[in-house]
Amino acid sequence: MTLAPSHAVDGGPAAARRIADDLFASAAEVDSAGRLTRARLDRLADAGLYGVSLQGDFADLGDVVAALAGGCLASTFIWLQHLGTAPAVAASTTPGMADRVPALRSGALRAGVALSGLRNGPMQVSVEPVEGGFRVDGTVGWLTGWGLIDVVQLAGRGPDGTAYFLLVDAVPDPAVEVRPLDLLAIQASSTVSVTFRGLFVPEDRLIRTEPVDTWAAADARGSALNGFLALGVAQRCARLLDDDWTAEIDQARDDLLAAADQPDLVPAARARSAALAWLAAGSLMAATGGRAALAGGHPQRLAREAALLLTFGTRPAIRAELTDRLHP
Structure with missing residues (x-):
């Protein structure tokens, strides 16, 4: 994982998990309000997470995405959209474009x-x-x-x-x-x-x-990264269930890592992670019982997030894999 020199994250994914736990404490409140403030995103900027580069270590980056998604998916969506812009601007040959890079990497410009x-x-x-x-x-x-x-x-x-x-x-x-x-x-x-x-x-x-073909080939890596959003939701559900989902989560993570450099593996990897989040969220709802249906709680929010991730950033091949995986 590559970070701006002045904004180092102490511990990488481990630090992201600590930040995610802070975000999780108020995630239900943010979800109920239907809005979050720029100040909430400052927590990520202050930790240097706006300086993370998509060109860095993919495993570390995926683990950071998963950790944050399990804390507050709404905040993670906004942050994740930012990451590809700083390196793209840094590589630009347009005069003056690179002057924006420090502000992008610090999060002053989002x-x-x-x-x-x-x-x-x-x-x-x-x-x-x-x-x-x-x-x-x-x-x-x-x-x-x-x-x-x-x-x-x-x-x-x-x-x-x-x-x-x-x-x-x-x-x-x-x-x-x-x-x-x-x-x-x-x-x-x-x-x-x-x-x-x-x-x-x-x-x-x-x-x-x-x-366009050059962009499309590189886009597959980003599609694999999106799978870590669902993986993070699954991880959070497993923690709330206090149950051992290690084997399923590790397999989904391994599949996403392999898919980062092999586009033909992306549909199956994305389907596995999305289906796992859906199953974990459903298990959390069932284990919680009637209370899970009440607005404002974590189980129903995570279930809705898992449902959203069944559709986010999918392509026909991913949807076909998901349909096959979810079919009884």
């Missing part, structure tokens, strides 16, 4: 990410080079942290099919329509859909361009 517009489908985002910059049109169906982030790493397709990555300010604009999403869980994450209608982005906000 980023969201909107890359789904590169995928084929009705919500594809187009980027057209124009004089002095770029015109952006299209809809991003899922953007986490609106109102809690400062910038967005936005991706779209150019006229020739090239992928454009832009750093866009997360502020109100007449060319930007923001629609809050009413989610089953993590409502506190301030997740929205965003429609761009002729948004002008100055040319100095270009992070990079690359072939």
Whole structure:
């Protein structure tokens, strides 16, 4: 796990687990309120977690994601969206872009990410080079942290099919329509859909361009990382059950680690972790009994989070694997 030099995390995943336990103490309250504050995310920034790089040790990074997801999934969603932006900006050849890296790595400047517009489908985002910059049109169906982030790493397709990555300010604009999403869980994450209608982005906000196929190949690693969100929920449920789920959790973790470098293994690994979270949350509900159905408690919140993670960031192959795994 790579960290900004001035923001070292003492103990890596172990420290993340301690922070996660602090977040967990108020996670039910945050969930009930349906919102969290920027100050809550300061806890992660103060620990150096905004300086974590996706290019570091994948096992350590996965363990940090799992630990935090088991503490407060809403906070983890917002933080996780940030991680790919700092290294992308650092590698940019656009003059002045790298000046933003220290603020991104410290968490003084916080980023969201909107890359789904590169995928084929009705919500594809187009980027057209124009004089002095770029015109952006299209809809991003899922953007986490609106109102809690400062910038967005936005991706779209150019006229020739090239992928454009832009750093866009997360502020109100007449060319930007923001629609809050009413989610089953993590409502506190301030997740929205965003429609761009002729948004002008100055040319100095270009992070990079690359072939879409190159991006798609690298995207598989991030898809494997998303599996650690479900693993973290499963781990927290196991702790609350005070039961030994070590073998199942270790197998799911091993599968995700293997999938990080072997894209063909991603669907099965993601399905295993999501199904495990669903089973662990169901077991916690059953073991708790009638109290689990009451709003404001941890079991029902974790069950809703596990249900959400059955759908988050899935592709047809992952959904097919999940359906097979969950079929009696």
